[in-house]
Amino acid sequence: MQRKPRMSAPMPLPDMARLFAVLGDESRLAVVRLLLDGELRTAGQIAEQVSLPTSTCSYHLTKLLNAGVTTCRTQGAFRFPVLRRAELEQQFPGILDIIAQVVPQAA
DSSP states (O other), rough: OOOOOOEEEOOOOEEEEEEEHTTTHHHHHHHHHHHHTOOOOHHHHHHHHHHHHHHHHHHHHHHHHHHEEEEEEEEETTTEEEOHHHHHHHHHTTHHHHHHOOOOOOO
């Protein structure tokens, strides 16, 4: 029997100041930009795509989860960070469009 995917109970959505504080880091912005496409990825896959060490990426993913920007989908032994797109758009209309348009700074 195959188990159904589970979602973690999301943290409350942040207020505007906390949202900007958590998104004020270029690495976390890169992670959110990547999650905008809705594809399920593990922390290791995200780390690879945003060019971060896995441990550093996990740190940033935890910050996003604790701030309420993401939730966690569990499928078997795998955990996938998922952007809370609908809730973020409802509370902060247009914010995800702005994030999608932000050009990453050159390293």
